[in-house]
Amino acid sequence: MIKTAIFDFDGTLADTLPLCREAFRRAVRDLDGRTATDEEIESQFGPDDLGVIQRLLPGKPELHERGRELFIRYYRELHPELAPSPFPGAHELLHALRNRGIRLAMVTGKRLESADISLRFFHLDGFFPILETGSPEGGVKPDRIKRALNRLNSSAEEAVYIGDSPTDVDACRAVPIRILAAGWAAEADMEGLKERKPDYLLTRFEDMDRFFREHASGGPGEPMPPHGGNEGL
Numbered sequence: 001m002i003k004t005a006i007f008d009f010d011g012t013l014a015d016t017l018p019l020c021r022e023a024f025r026r027a028v029r030d031l032d033g034r035t036a037t038d039e040e041i042e043s044q045f046g047p048d049d050l051g052v053i054q055r056l057l058p059g060k061p062e063l064h065e066r067g068r069e070l071f072i073r074y075y076r077e078l079h080p081e082l083a084p085s086p087f088p089g090a091h092e093l094l095h096a097l098r099n100r101g102i103r104l105a106m107v108t109g110k111r112l113e114s115a116d117i118s119l120r121f122f123h124l125d126g127f128f129p130i131l132e133t134g135s136p137e138g139g140v141k142p143d144r145i146k147r148a149l150n151r152l153n154s155s156a157e158e159a160v161y162i163g164d165s166p167t168d169v170d171a172c173r174a175v176p177i178r179i180l181a182a183g184w185a186a187e188a189d190m191e192g193l194k195e196r197k198p199d200y201l202l203t204r205f206e207d208m209d210r211f212f213r214e215h216a217s218g219g220p221g222e223p224m225p226p227h228g229g230n231e232g233l
Contacts, residue, residue, distance in 0.1 A: 001158060001215070001216065002102065002158065002159065002160050002212065002215045002216045003101075003102060003103060003154065003158040003159070003216070004102065004103040004104075004105070004149070004152055004154040004158055004159035004160070005097055005102050005103070005104055005105075005159070005160055005162065005212070006104075006105045006106065006107050006145060006148055006149075006159060006160070006161045006162070006177075007104070007105070007106050007107075007128070007161075007162050007163075008106075008107065008108055008109075008161070008162060008163035008164060008165070008168060008182070009106060009108040009110060009115060009118065009119075010108065010109075010110065010164070011164035011165070011182065011185040011187070011188065012162055012163055012164045012182045012185075013086050013087060013090050013122075013124065014083055014085070014086040014087060014090070014118065014122060015083065015087065015185050015186060015187075016082075016083045016118060017185070017187055018082050018083070019075065019078055019079060019082040019083040020041075020075070020114075021038055021041050021042070022074070022078055022082060023071050023072075023074035023075040023078060024036065024041050024052060024053070024056060024071055025041060026070070026074045027053065027067050027068075027070035027071040027074060028053075028056050028057065028067070030070055031057065031060075031063045031066060031067055031070065032057060032060075032063070036056060040056070041056065044056055045109070046109065046138035046139065046167065047109070047134060047135065047136050047137060047138035048109060048110060048111035048133065048134035048135055048136055048138075049068055049071055049072070049075075049110065049111040049113070049114050050064065050065075050068045050111060050136045051134070051135065051136035051137060051138055052071075053067035053068050053071060054136060068111075071114075072113055072114060072117070075114050075117060076117055079117065079118070079121050080121075083118070083121075085122065086122045086124065087184065087185075087205045088205065088206075089205055089206055089208075089209075090122070090124065090205070091123070091124070092209075093205075093208055093209055093212075094124065094127040096209060096212075097212060097216075098127065100212070100216060102212065102216055103152045103154055104127055104128055104129070104130075105128060105129070105130035105131070105132070105148040105151070105152055106119075106128040106130070106131045106132070106148075107132045107141060107144045107145050107148050107161070108131075108132075108133055108134065109133075109134035109138070109141065110133055110134055111133055111134060112131075112133045115131065115133055119131075130148050130151050130152055132144035132145075132147055132148050141167075141168070141171035142171045142172075142174040142175050145161060145171065145172070145175050145177060146175060149177075156175055156176060156177040156178075159177055159178070160177070160178050160179065160180050160199075160200075160215075161175075161177050161178070161179045161180070162179070162180045162182055162208075163179060163180075163181065163182060164181070164182040164183070164185055164188055164189075164193075165189065165192075166189055166192035166193055166195070166196050168181070169181060169193065169196035169197075169198045170196065172198075178199040178200070179198045179199055179200070180198070180199065180200040180201075180202060180208075180211065181193045181196075181198035181200065181201040181202070182202065182205075183201055183202060183203045184202065184203055184204055184205045190203075
């Protein structure tokens with residue numbers, strides 16, 4: 001039975017990766033005069049916004065704080081164009097989960113400032129009383145998930161994390177907590193997700209409601225598999 005749902009953000013509740021890439025690209029261009037490629041930017045993902053800037057501008061610590069400020073400026077300015085809405089059905093799903101008494105939290109690798117911008121822009125901020133964000137050093141998601149569980153007074157056994165990245169699967173194994181792998185974004189790494197063998201793998205956002213109806217009430221539906229199992233809907 002699932003009593004707690006912890007959500008990732010980018011690529012899970014909204015297709016914000018193009019927005020993140022372009023905001024980083026413009027910040028780097030303004031400070032360093034070069035145009036970073038999508039591949040270069042994505043290879044630095046893992047730390048929070050400041051950490052990505054630090055990796056994109058190595059050896060230039062005097063530019064890092066200004067780079068973070070520029071990233072936030074472009075992130076805010078480009079949001080309406082590059083990420084105008086969350087995935088269809090996001091508000092309805094979160095309303096339904098909350099009405100069923102499922103505790104909600106968000107654990108994201110984003111920095112608090114950019115996470116807050118997007119949550120407010122999408123009018124999703126009221127759904128997540130618990131918000132845990134990333135670190136410039138990266139690699140903190142297992143700790144942040146544990147912190148969210150503690151703040152919710154919830155056990156990992158009654159919770160599920162919803163995330164879109166293969167590294168999210170790795171983080172959940174380290175907690176450990178079961179993971180519903182989000183394979184519905186256009187750029188989802190389906191091969192990487194399948195290789196990690198998540199507990200659940202869904203390819204359509206609209207299947208989330210049925211998943212929670214089946215697994216949050218204790219029935220009807222199949223029991224949750226043991227850690228390392230796999231289910232697709």
